Amino acid sequence: xxxxxxxxFLILFPLLLAVASLVLRPLAVRRGVAAPAMWVxxxxxxxxxxxxxxDHLFFKVENVILEDFILAAEVGMGLLITYLGLSSxxxxxxxxxxxxxxxxxxxxxxxxxxxxxxxxxFIDRFSVLMALIIGILGTLIINxxxxxxxxxxxxxxxxxxxxxxxxxxxxxxxxxxxxxxFSNSLKWMLFFWEITTLCSFFLxxxxxxxQSQDSAFRALWMNVLGGIAFSAGVAYLSSRxxxxxxxxxxxxxxxEVMIPAVxxxxxxxxxxAQMPFSTWLTGAMVAxxxxxxxxxxxxxxxxxxxxxxxxxxxxNGGPAGICxxxxxxxxxxxASFIAVSQSDAKRVLAYSTIATLxxxxxxxxxxxxxxxxxxxxxxxxxxxxxxxxxxxxxxxDYKLDSRDIEDMDFLIVRMPKVAAMMNIGLAGMFLxxxxxxxxxxxxxxxxxxxxxxxxxxxAFGGGTTMFFYTKWMGKTxxxxxxxxxREGAISVWEWVTLVVLAVLTIxxxxxxxxxxxxxxxxxxxxxxxxxxxxxxxxxxxxxxxMASLLVIFPIGVLYNARRRDYxxxxxxxxxxxxxxxxxxxxxxxxVYPDTRNYYLSRWFGEPLLLKGGLLCSGFFIxxxxxxxxx
Amino acid sequence: MNPYDxxxxxxxxxxxxxxxxxxxxxxxxxxxxRKISAWMQGRVGPPVLQPxxxxxxxxxxxxIAVNRFQNFFVFLFFLFMIFxxxxxxxxxxxxxxxxVLMLASLFFVLAGFSVNSPYSHLGAERELIQMMAYDxxxxxxxxxxYVVTGSFNVDGIYQSGREGYLIAYLPGIFAAYxxxxxxxFRKSPFDLSMSHHAHQELVRGLTTEFSGPHLGLIETAHWxxxxxxxxxxxxxFSFNPLIGVMVALLAYFAEVFTDNxxxxxxxxxxxxxxWVFTIMAGVSNLIxxxxxxxR
Numbered sequence: 063x064x065x066x067x068x069x070x071f072l073i074l075f076p077l078l079l080a081v082a083s084l085v086l087r088p089l090a091v092r093r094g095v096a097a098p099a100m101w102v103x104x105x106x107x108x109x110x111x112x113x114x115x116x117d118h119l120f121f122k123v124e125n126v127i128l129e130d131f132i133l134a135a136e137v138g139m140g141l142l143i144t145y146l147g148l149s150s151x152x153x154x155x156x157x158x159x160x161x162x163x164x165x166x167x168x169x170x171x172x173x174x175x176x177x178x179x180x181x182x183x184f185i186d187r188f189s190v191l192m193a194l195i196i197g198i199l200g201t202l203i204i205n206x207x208x209x210x211x212x213x214x215x216x217x218x219x220x221x222x223x224x225x226x227x228x229x230x231x232x233x234x235x236x237x238x239x240x241x242x243x244f245s246n247s248l249k250w251m252l253f254f255w256e257i258t259t260l261c262s263f264f265l266x267x268x269x270x271x272x273q274s275q276d277s278a279f280r281a282l283w284m285n286v287l288g289g290i291a292f293s294a295g296v297a298y299l300s301s302r303x304x305x306x307x308x309x310x311x312x313x314x315x316x317x318e319v320m321i322p323a324v325x326x327x328x329x330x331x332x333x334x335a336q337m338p339f340s341t342w343l344t345g346a347m348v349a350x351x352x353x354x355x356x357x358x359x360x361x362x363x364x365x366x367x368x369x370x371x372x373x374x375x376x377x378n379g380g381p382a383g384i385c386x387x388x389x390x391x392x393x394x395x396x397a398s399f400i401a402v403s404q405s406d407a408k409r410v411l412a413y414s415t416i417a418t419l420x421x422x423x424x425x426x427x428x429x430x431x432x433x434x435x436x437x438x439x440x441x442x443x444x445x446x447x448x449x450x451x452x453x454x455x456x457x458x459d460y461k462l463d464s465r466d467i468e469d470m471d472f473l474i475v476r477m478p479k480v481a482a483m484m485n486i487g488l489a490g491m492f493l494x495x496x497x498x499x500x501x502x503x504x505x506x507x508x509x510x511x512x513x514x515x516x517x518x519x520x521a522f523g524g525g526t527t528m529f530f531y532t533k534w535m536g537k538t539x540x541x542x543x544x545x546x547x548r549e550g551a552i553s554v555w556e557w558v559t560l561v562v563l564a565v566l567t568i569x570x571x572x573x574x575x576x577x578x579x580x581x582x583x584x585x586x587x588x589x590x591x592x593x594x595x596x597x598x599x600x601x602x603x604x605x606x607x608m609a610s611l612l613v614i615f616p617i618g619v620l621y622n623a624r625r626r627d628y629x630x631x632x633x634x635x636x637x638x639x640x641x642x643x644x645x646x647x648x649x650x651x652x653v654y655p656d657t658r659n660y661y662l663s664r665w666f667g668e669p670l671l672l673k674g675g676l677l678c679s680g681f682f683i684x685x686x687x688x689x690x691x692x
Numbered sequence: 693m694n695p696y697d698x699x700x701x702x703x704x705x706x707x708x709x710x711x712x713x714x715x716x717x718x719x720x721x722x723x724x725x726r727k728i729s730a731w732m733q734g735r736v737g738p739p740v741l742q743p744x745x746x747x748x749x750x751x752x753x754x755x756i757a758v759n760r761f762q763n764f765f766v767f768l769f770f771l772f773m774i775f776x777x778x779x780x781x782x783x784x785x786x787x788x789x790x791x792v793l794m795l796a797s798l799f800f801v802l803a804g805f806s807v808n809s810p811y812s813h814l815g816a817e818r819e820l821i822q823m824m825a826y827d828x829x830x831x832x833x834x835x836x837x838y839v840v841t842g843s844f845n846v847d848g849i850y851q852s853g854r855e856g857y858l859i860a861y862l863p864g865i866f867a868a869y870x871x872x873x874x875x876x877f878r879k880s881p882f883d884l885s886m887s888h889h890a891h892q893e894l895v896r897g898l899t900t901e902f903s904g905p906h907l908g909l910i911e912t913a914h915w916x917x918x919x920x921x922x923x924x925x926x927x928x929f930s931f932n933p934l935i936g937v938m939v940a941l942l943a944y945f946a947e948v949f950t951d952n953x954x955x956x957x958x959x960x961x962x963x964x965x966x967w968v969f970t971i972m973a974g975v976s977n978l979i980x981x982x983x984x985x986x987r
Contacts, residue, residue, distance in 0.1 A: 143883075173969035217881065352985055369859075406789070445697055456817060472808075493795060493798070494788075494791030494792055494794060494795045495788075495791065495792070495795075499791055501789045502783070503788065503791065506787065506835070507787075507838070507844065510835050510838060510839065513982070514839055514977075514978045514979065514982045515836045515975075515979065517831075517832075517978075518828075518832060518835070518975050518978065520831070521828040521831035521832050521835070522828045522967075524828075524831065525823070525824045525825075525827035525828045525831075526824060528794065528798075528823065528824065528827060529820055529821070529823070529824040532798055532801060532802075532820055532823075533817065533820055535802065535805075535852070536804075536805030536806075536816060536820075537805070538803065538804055539802055539806050540805055540808055541759040541760075541761055541762070541806050541807070541808065542759070542808050543759070597785065597845075599784055599785075600784060600785045600788055602789070603779070603784060603785075603788060607775075607792070608882065614768070614771075618764045618767070619761070619764065621764075621766045622759075622760050622763065623760060625760075627755060628754075628755035628756055628757045628763075629754065629755070629756045629757075630756070630757060630758070630759070631756050631757070631758060632758065633808050633812070634809050634811065634900055634901065634902055635760045635805055635809060635810065636810070636811075641810065642758075642808060653767055655810045656810075657810050657813040657814065657817075659817065660817050660820075662821075665964075
């Protein structure tokens with residue numbers, strides 16, 4: 063099949079589903095349509111990989127009506143944002159909406175650009191990779207959402223059931239993400255960019271209470287600000303150089319593309335929630351968990367780093383690039399530190415998402431080929447493992463009525479399957495030799511080559527990352543003999559997604575040499591001229607360790623579950639045990655000892671560190687603009 | 693046998709030598725440790741081979757457990773500790789060695805978490821804080837070697853170290869490493885998660901619920917670990933391995949002396965002082981050496 067038609071299908075088919083989920087009234091019909099339809103999208107993204115192998119292809123779409131429609135939609139979005147600001151009396155948003163509308167009207171209607179994009183759509187291996195993430199994870203997460211949202215409304219009876227709107231937004235989002243990664247025309251890219259911003263806004267505000275409104279508007283103003291920078295970059299570029307395509311911008315090589323590149327990078331920094339704009343992502347955790355998994359960890363925030371990595375060859379590790387790397391370093395350090403002091407599982411995940419994105423931003427900033435290589439690897443590993451973690455937390459949240467890590471004691475006994483999958487996700491996030499650690503080792507080398515201080519940031523941030531993930535892991539792996547199993551009420555929808563994601567997390571780790579040689583290496587070679595090679599011995603060792611762990615672990619668990627050559631005794635609790643969780647203490651009282659994790663908020667407390675991080679990164683943002691403008 | 697030869701047979705021989713000899717050397721060091729400690733305290737002390745008697749007795753003890761899975765984690769700890777050391781002596785990527793070492797230590801922590809005893813938990817949490825405290829110093833050590841020698845591979849570092857004096861470039865990093873060794877060797881003032889002095893429950897920490905053969909495994913794993921940690925010291929002195937071994941032994945006895953000379957501190961002091969020292973000695977060394985070598 064023609065790759066072009068697959069792309070168009072991937073963009074338009076979710077749009078069709080979006081309309082369908084808005085129109086179809088009975089829930090059962092919507093489910094009947096949604097479930098199989100989504101797998102078609104996943105299949106479509108796989109087909110794209112199979113049919114093109116990710117070759118670099120460009121497509122011209124000459125259609126005046128389409129251009130006019132995009133223009134009208136952009137003006138419409140600007141007006142919508144202005145209206146949203148007016149109706150909630152947030153005048154800063156009104157201002158941003160007005161600026162956005164004015165810019166579109168001014169640069170596209172009053173003084174329309176003299177040149178147009180040569181190619182509107184394209185694919186290369188990077189966009190195929192992103193499409194696979196969007197298609198497969200989008201499918202799985204929407205599948206999960208079907209089961210989850212039913213439960214959501216049982217738990218939150220005060221929230222108005224707007225599930226049709228919810229479905230509409232998710233499909234619209236998927237469509238616009240596909241559009242974003244396949245757009246070569248910067249104007250189109252901006253259009254899809256703004257749609258994702260609005261989808262994110264409405265999804266964060268789904269609960270429609272004070273807190274979620276505040277978070278939604280915070281996400282809105284920050285991302286609209288990024289969008290304005292994007293739009294300014296596009297306008298500047300086309301007026302100065304007449305370039306309106308992404309690929310031509312990257313290859314231009316003239317100093318005039320520096321300013322637009324930095325403006326686009328700024329938009330990317332906001333979208334990927336780097337400090338000083340990290341607060342929108344932590345606020346976004348009020349959204350239903352599938353939204354956090356899809357938009358705020360695996361796909362939309364990745365659009366930010368996608369754009370950064372695209373402009374990275376232009377910055378070429380120059381002063382502006384180093385500033386971006388410094389913003390990444392600051393964000394990585396502070397976000398990893400703050401995560402130590404958080405006990406809400408979703409907030410821990412949010413901060414660690416920010417930290418991982420920061421690693422990718424560092425790589426994009428230094429702009430060497432091996433940094434870009436590990437950035438792509440990080441994108442894949444993080445997308446899969448993190449969405450698995452979010453979805454596990456979502457399930458636990460409603461079964462234990464809490465998503466606080468302190469309430470996850472004995473999870474392996476109370477919800478064994480979910481806990482096992484959660485631990486797979488956790489291992490994928492930080493445990494050697496799985497996923498993230500492979501890329502961290504490569505990242506470390508790539509960054510140290512530029513300056514050892516980046517490596518130091520990795521060393522300290524990495525230590526704290528290990529700390530906050532392990533204490534979580536430890537809580538879930540506590541064992542006691544008697545506990546009530548709480549797994550009964552999990553819907554089939556959720557099970558399917560969790561199991562597939564857990565398998566996928568492992569599969570991605572095991573098959574990373576293949577993914578790397580098939581997609582990442584050729585892409586890096588085509589952009590930077592040469593691709594890095596991981597040392598053969600290291601590569602073999604990593605795969606061998608992973609494989610042997612995957613064999614040892616299940617065998618060991620089964621063996622230990624059956625083995626009976628020891629005497630089981632109660633734990634030592636400081637007195638005569640009543641049972642395994644209580645003892646007779648002084649004065650003949652029954653005491654229930656209870657342990658809690660350390661949160662070290664004296665050093666890693668959010669209020670202070672957040673301020674520090676915002677200041678430092680704001681400082682580098684100013685320098686970043688300063689060095690290209692002056 | 694030429695120890696610098698990177699042929700497959702040589703690598704296999706090195707690994708076998710480590711797997712067989714490390715527990716012997718580690719055990720003897722532990723025995724000397726007790727002997728010298730006793731001498732410092734004006735006692736006679738046990739025979740040098742006492743650690744071997746102790747461990748072999750542990751293996752003959754009755755097996756008891758609090759739950760079915762705790763010992764699996766101990767087994768994994770043991771397995772991966774040997775594996776880490778083997779990787780080091782096989783001469784592969786030092787970062788990989790460090791990461792697998794962390795993995796091994798992590799299994800130990802998870803063993804402590806899995807038993808539902810408050811002392812064990814406290815020990816596990818403290819062990820984690822210790823890991824967070826020393827982890828940056830060890831990563832910085834690897835970066836330091838890389839900046840000077842241009843290689844992350846143990847073999848590569850060793851080879852370049854033979855031509856130049858690594859210690860001359862990395863004295864601060866070496867000092868930071870010695871500092872965290874006190875934590876790693878579980879010596880006072882930083883023996884917070886578990887101590888060799890079994891006079892309080894709190895001090896037994898992590899190992900409270902482990903006994904018999906599995907306590908023996910933990911003990912043996914620590915011997916393996918200690919040899920690996922001392923071998924890292926030798927890497928600084930690879931221009932003359934003999935001097936390296938002498939320095940490593942000296943460092944070990946300095947740790948024994950520290951153990952006897954200082955009282956245990958609070959974990960807060962341990963954590964903050966380790967990070968501060970790592971930054972002051974290690975990070976500054978790294979930056980200086982980066983600019984010196986660029987000249």
